[in-house]
Amino acid sequence: MNIHLPLALLLLLLLTACSPKxxxxxxxGAPQKAWWKEAIVYQIxxxxxxxxxxxxVGDLKGIIEKLDYIKSLGVDAVWLNPIxxxxxxxxxxxxxxxxxxxxxxxxxxxFDQLLSGLHARGIKLVMDIVVNHSSDEHxxxxxxxxxxxxxxxxxxxxxxxxxxxxxxxxxxxDEKGDAWKxxxxxxxxxxxxxxxxxxxxxxxxxxxxQEVYEIMKFWAEKGVDGFRLxxxxxxxKDTSFxxxxxxxxxxxxxxxxxxxxxxxYLKEMYRxxxxxxxxxxxxxxxxxxxxxxxxxVDAHRKELNMAYAFEGVDIAQYGGYDLLHFKExxxxxxxxxxxxxxxxxxxxxxxxxxxxxxxxxxxxxxxxASAKMLNTFILSMRGTPYCYYGDELGMTNIGFxxxxxxxxxxxxxxxxxxxxxxxxxxxxxxxLSFQSRDNGRTPMQWDNSAQAGFSKGTPWLPVHANAVGxxxxxxxxxxxxxxxxFKKMTQLRRQHPVLVYGQYTLxxxxxxxxxxxxxxxxxxxxxxxxxxxAKPSAISLPEAGAVVQTLINNYxxxxxxxxxxxxxxxxxxxxxxxxx
Ligand code: GLC
Ligand code: CA
Numbered sequence: 001m002n003i004h005l006p007l008a009l010l011l012l013l014l015l016t017a018c019s020p021k022x023x024x025x026x027x028x029g030a031p032q033k034a035w036w037k038e039a040i041v042y043q044i045x046x047x048x049x050x051x052x053x054x055x056x057v058g059d060l061k062g063i064i065e066k067l068d069y070i071k072s073l074g075v076d077a078v079w080l081n082p083i084x085x086x087x088x089x090x091x092x093x094x095x096x097x098x099x100x101x102x103x104x105x106x107x108x109x110x111f112d113q114l115l116s117g118l119h120a121r122g123i124k125l126v127m128d129i130v131v132n133h134s135s136d137e138h139x140x141x142x143x144x145x146x147x148x149x150x151x152x153x154x155x156x157x158x159x160x161x162x163x164x165x166x167x168x169x170x171x172x173x174d175e176k177g178d179a180w181k182x183x184x185x186x187x188x189x190x191x192x193x194x195x196x197x198x199x200x201x202x203x204x205x206x207x208x209x210q211e212v213y214e215i216m217k218f219w220a221e222k223g224v225d226g227f228r229l230x231x232x233x234x235x236x237k238d239t240s241f242x243x244x245x246x247x248x249x250x251x252x253x254x255x256x257x258x259x260x261x262x263x264x265y266l267k268e269m270y271r272x273x274x275x276x277x278x279x280x281x282x283x284x285x286x287x288x289x290x291x292x293x294x295x296x297v298d299a300h301r302k303e304l305n306m307a308y309a310f311e312g313v314d315i316a317q318y319g320g321y322d323l324l325h326f327k328e329x330x331x332x333x334x335x336x337x338x339x340x341x342x343x344x345x346x347x348x349x350x351x352x353x354x355x356x357x358x359x360x361x362x363x364x365x366x367x368x369a370s371a372k373m374l375n376t377f378i379l380s381m382r383g384t385p386y387c388y389y390g391d392e393l394g395m396t397n398i399g400f401x402x403x404x405x406x407x408x409x410x411x412x413x414x415x416x417x418x419x420x421x422x423x424x425x426x427x428x429x430x431x432l433s434f435q436s437r438d439n440g441r442t443p444m445q446w447d448n449s450a451q452a453g454f455s456k457g458t459p460w461l462p463v464h465a466n467a468v469g470x471x472x473x474x475x476x477x478x479x480x481x482x483x484x485x486f487k488k489m490t491q492l493r494r495q496h497p498v499l500v501y502g503q504y505t506l507x508x509x510x511x512x513x514x515x516x517x518x519x520x521x522x523x524x525x526x527x528x529x530x531x532x533x534a535k536p537s538a539i540s541l542p543e544a545g546a547v548v549q550t551l552i553n554n555y556x557x558x559x560x561x562x563x564x565x566x567x568x569x570x571x572x573x574x575x576x577x578x579x580x
Contacts, residue, residue, distance in 0.1 A: 031501045032299065033501070034280075034305070034342075035076070035124075035280075036077075036226065036280035036305055036306065036342075036384060037342055037384060037500060037501070038076070038494075038497075038500050039075075039076035039077045039124065039384060040074065040075045040076050040077070040379065040384075040385050040387065040490055040493060040494075041075065041076070041077045041078070041079050041126065041344075041384060041385065041386045041387065042070060042073060042075040042077070042078050042079070042387050042389065043078075043079045043081070043349060043350070043386055043387065043388045043389060044063060044070075044078055044079070044080055044081070044389050045058075045081050045350045045388075045389060045440075045441055046058050046059070046060065046062075046063065046080060046081060046083055046092075046105055047081075047091060047092070047104075047105075047441070047460065048389070048441050048442065048443050048444060048454075048459075048460075048461065049062055049063055049066065049389060049444050050062025050063065050065055050066055050444060050446070050454060051443075051454055051455035051456070051457065051459070052065060054455060054456040054457035055104070055455075055457055056455050056457040056458045056459045056460045057104045057105075057455075057460050058105075058443070058444075058454070058455075059104065059105050059106050059110075060083065060101070060105050060106040060107075060110035060111060060113075060114050061106055061110055063080075063114055064110070064113055064114050064117055067114075067117045067118065067121060067123075068121075069472065070118075070121075070123065071121045071122075071123065072487065073387075073392060073486065073487060073490060074487055074490030074491055074494060075123065075387065075490060076122075076123060076124060077123060077124040077125070077126055077225065077226070078118060078123060078124070078125055078126065079126040079128070079226075079228055079386065080125065080126070080127060080128060081093075081128050081350055082095060082102075082128045082130055082230075083101055083102055083105050083111070083127075084096075084097060084098050084099075084100060084101065084102060084130075085097035085100040085101065085102050085103070086102050086135060087135055087137050087197065088102075088104070089135070089195050089197035089198065089409060090173070090194060090195055090197075090198060090409050091408075091441075092130075093130050093194070093198070093230065094130075094133070094134070094135035094136075094137075094194075094195070094197050094198045095130050095134055095135055095138065096134070096135040096137040096138045096139075097138065097139075098134075098215040098218075099215065099218055111222075112222070115222065115223060115224065119223070124225035124226065125224050125225050125226070126224070126225060126226035126227065126228055126280070126282075127219055127224050127226070127227055127228070128227075128228050128230055129212075129215075129216060129227045129228065129229050129230060130230040130231070131201060131212045131215075131229070131230070131232070131235070132193065132194075132200060132201065132230065132231040132232060132234050132235050133192065133193065133194055133198040133199055133200045133201055133231075134198070134199065134201055135197060135198065136196070136197045136198070136199055137197070140152050140155045140156075140201075140211075141155070141156060141199055143155075144156045144158075144199075145183055145185055145186065145190070146185070146186075147186060148160075148186050148188070154202055154205045154207075154208075155201060155202055155205060155207070155208045155211075156190055156191070156199050156200065156201060156202055157190060157191035157199075157200055157202050157237065157239065157241075158186070158188045158189065158190055158191075159180065159188060159189040159190075159191075159241065160187065160188050161182065161187045161188055161189065162187070165180075165189075166180050166189050166241055167241050167242065167243040167244065168243070168244070169191060169193070169241070169244075170193075170248070170249035170252050171192060171193055171194065171195075172193060172194055172410070173194045173195040173198070173409050173410055173413050173414075174192070174195065174196060174413060174417075175413040175416040175417050175420075176417065176420070177249070177417055179191055179192055179193055180192075181196050181199075191237075193231070193234055193256065194231075195409055195413070200234075200237070201235070202237075202239070203235040203236055203237070203261075203262075203265055204236070204237065204239050204260070204261070209265060209268065209269075210272075212269075213268075213269060213272040213273050216269075216272075216273045217272075217273060217276075217277075220273060220276075220277035220279055221277075224279065225278070225279055225280065226279050226280035226281060226282070227279060227280075227281050227282075228282050228283075228284065228308075229281065229282070229283040229284060229304075230284050231284055231285070232283040232284060232285070233256075233257040233258055233262070233283060233284070233285040233286075233287055233292075234256045234257060234259075234285075235262060235265065236258075236259045236260035236261050236262035236265060237259060237260060238259060238260055253285075253288055254288055257285060257287050257288050257292070258287040258288060258292045258295075263295060263301075263303065266296070266303040266304060267301075267302060267303060269303075270302045270303055274302075274304075275302070280305045280306070281304045281305045281306070282304065282305060282306045282307075282308050282344060283296060283304050283307070283308060284308055285308065285309070285310065286307040286308060286309035286310075290336045293307045293309060293336070293337075293341065294336075294337075294340065294341050296341075297341040297342060298340045298341050299340065299341075300340075305342065306342045306343065306344055306384060307337075307341060307342070307343050307344065308343075308344040308346075308386075309333060309343065309344075311329050311333065312326070312329050312330055312333065312345075312346075312347070313346060313347055313348070313349075313352055315329060316358040316359050317435070318430065318431040318434045318435060321359075323512060323513065323515065323532045323533075324509070324510065324512065326359075326515070326532075327506060327509060327515055328509070330381065331504075331506045331509070334381070334382055334383075334504045337383075338503070338504075342383065342384065343382070343383035343384070344383055344384050344385075344386055345378050345381045345382075345383035345384065345385050345386065346378065346385070346386035346387075346388070347359050347374060347377070347378060348388045348391055348440060349386065349388050349440070350388070350437065350440055350441060351437050351440070352388075352435075352437065352439075352440050353397050353434060353435050353436065353437075353439035353440055354390070354391070354395055354396050354397045354439055354440055355371070355374050355388070355391050356370055356371045356374065356391070356394050356395070356396055357396045357397035357399075357434070357439065358397075358434070358435070359374055360373065360374050360570065361534055361570065362396040362397065366534055366569055366570055367394055367396065368394055368480075368481070368482050369554055369555075369568075369569060369570035369571070370394075370570040371391070371393075371394030371482045372394075372482055372485045372486075372489075372554035372570075372572055373530050373531070373532070373554060373570045373571070373572040374391075375387070375391065375392070375482070375485070375486050375489055376489055376528070376530060376552065376554065376572035376574070377515070377528075377530055377572075379489045379490060379492070379493050379499070380489075380493070380499055380519065380526075380528045380574060381504065382500075382501070382502065382503075382504045382519065385493070387486075388440065389444055390440075390442075390444055390445065392482065392483055392486040393445060393470060393471070393472065393475055393481075393482055393483055394470065394482040395442070395444075395445060395464065395470065396464065396466060396470075397433070397434065397439040398438065398439055398442050398461075398462065398464050399433045399434075399439070400432070400433055400436065400438065401429065401433060402429075403415045403429065403432075405438075405462075406432070406436060406438050407438055407441075407460065407461055408436060408437045408438045408441070410436075410437055411432055411436045411437065411438060414432070415428065415429075415432070438461060441461055442461050442462065442463060442464050443455065443459045443461065443462075443463045444472075445463065445464065445466075445467040445470055445471040445472065446471055446472050446473065447471050447472065447473035447474075448467075448468055448471060448473065448474065451463050452464075452467035452471055453471070453473075485552075485554055488552055489552060492551055492552055492574070496524070496526070496551075497521060497524075498519050498520065498521040498524040498525070498526055499519060499526070501521050502519035502520050502521035502524065502525075502526070503519065503520045503521070504517055504518075504519055505517060505518045505519075505520070507527075507541055507543065508539060508541065511537075511539055512533075513531055513532060513533035513535070513537035513567075514529060514530065514531050514532070514533075514537055514539050514567060515528075515529075515530040515532055516528065516529050516530070516539065516541060518543060518577070524576075525576070525577040526551065526574055526575060526576050526577060527541070527543050527544065527547070527574070527575045527576075527577055528572075528573075528574050529565065529567060529571075529572070529573050529574075529575075530571075530572050531567035531568065531569060531570055531571045531572070532570070533569065533570075534569045534570070535569055536566055536567065536568055536569065537566070537567050538564065538565065538566045538567075539564075539565050539566075539567070540563050540564045540565070541563055541565070542563055543563075543577060544560060544562070544563045544564070544565055544575070545562050545563045546577040546578045547560065547575040547576075547577060547578075548575070548576050548577060548578045549575065549576045550573060550574075550575055551574040551575065551576055552572070552573065552574045553571075553572070553573040553574075554570070554571060554572045554573070555568050555571050555573075558571070558573050
């Protein structure tokens with residue numbers, strides 16, 4: 001007996017390893033668990049969440065006031081857009097002091113209270129770290145521009161004008177599209193990939209890098225739980241600034257992302273910061289291709305935890321999008337990360353228009369159903385879901401029609417650039433109305449009172465007219481609201497690890513209306529069905545024959561007879577399947 005026991009064990013192990021039922025990842029062991037894989041992240045744009053002093057701008061006290069609401073959503077972490085001191089050329093993405101709180105938003109005491117209030121509720125906090133550039137009003141830049149031999153000169157990229165004009169660099173926010181700005185004080189140009197007021201920091205300078213790690217440690221010491229690295233894929237540059245081929249700006253990512261020593265810098269950041277504190281890390285952007293994305297986040301590389309890739313969110317453009325394309329992109333990313341690395345799942349953020357207006361249908365008849373359906377998608381995919389404030393209600397695009405209505409520098413300078421190029425400005429405004437970032441930044445809709453309960457003053461961006469019926473108070477009372485459904489969906493994800501770690505398999509790839517997939521973890525298996533169209537749609541799936549239970553449904557019923565199903569417009573349903 002004593003001899004047979006180990007032998008039997010060995011046999012059992014061998015059998016398990018070879019069993020066709022095990023997922024591919026099982027060969028390397030069970031999926032590596034981590035809190036940031038299991039977390040549902042709620043993204044808050046502080047400027048637009050809740051204003052407590054009537055100046056029309058959201059503030060930290062406002063977020064503190066709403067902590068119980070945030071908790072009620074069933075989310076595990078909050079990602080805050082930048083709250084540091086800033087002249088707000090780009091709403092806080094132009095930082096003038098990384099260790100202070102923006103006056104509009106409050107004080108460090110407010111911050112400490114917010115952090116402890118979140119932690120008291122078991123919610124983690126992810127901070128936005130904006131270090132591809134600073135504000136031109138940051139002390140470093142003020143010093144840097146003063147003279148060519150100032151100790152801070154090399155914190156930024158300067159091109160002496162006696163060498164002539166520097167080779168063209170494209171700027172995302174500049175009204176002329178030019179990333180070099182001449183500064184007569186020292187007869188030199190400085191580089192700004194974003195606005196003129198966002199000079200790029202020189203990551204090739206080890207002193208600058210140390211400054212950044214110290215800033216990150218400052219926040220980590222305070223107890224923050226993670227960092228989102230803004231525009232980080234652009235930080236490393238070839239400082240000889242070679243000429244790029246004409247027209248390169250159409251594919252500027254290929255020239256700007258993941259250059260030079262970026263991986264050495266990330267490994268250094270890992271050693272200096274990530275390895276010393278229990279924080280998660282996610283970079284905005286995932287490079288030029290899968291190899292880049294893996295190089296950022298594969299665990300053995302000791303760089304970052306999770307990729308945040310844009311191919312999915314970029315699909316919906318003015319004029320619509322194709323569901324087959326949508327399925328193909330999300331499936332391709334999933335399979336590329338089936339074994340190593342980890343993804344973020346999102347369809348909106350502060351740089352995007354509202355999810356229901358872009359990917360769903362914001363007409364009164366379908367707004368709620370499609371918002372529920374899209375939230376089902378985000379919360380049932382493999383990857384960490386990022387839910388943007390207001391999407392839990394189905395908030396929609398504000399759809400400005402005149403350029404004077406916009407506040408976003410990208411819209412305003414983009415308009416100037418297009419006009420100087422002689423573009424069709426009527427078409428430009430239509431596209432902007434659909435995709436502008438301001439669509440996703442209008443004030444949170446709390447209740448039926450003036451300014452939707454966001455502010456007692458005049459909000460910095462107008463409240464959407466639909467706030468009268470579409471708001472938190474109304475939806476908390478309505479058992480069929482988008483909000484109540486959202487809470488059920490977060491609960492479902494928390495209760496079913498299969499929705500976090502389970503293997504994803506696309507079904508009926510060619511079905512034009514319905515996105516169908518299974519998730520499987522061990523013998524737990526679920527079937528997700530999402531009708532992305534405004535009409536009833538039929539599908540037949542062998543998996544539907546194994547349905548055991550309906551886990552969630554955004555309609556009262558689902559029409560199913562054996563393997564055949566008909567989904568109502570924007571219907572979303574998740575079934576648990578028998579293990580046969
Ligand atoms: C990132 C931010 C965006 C900002 C830009 C410059 O893309 O998400 O809001 O404008 O970086 O910091
Ligand atoms: Ca305020």
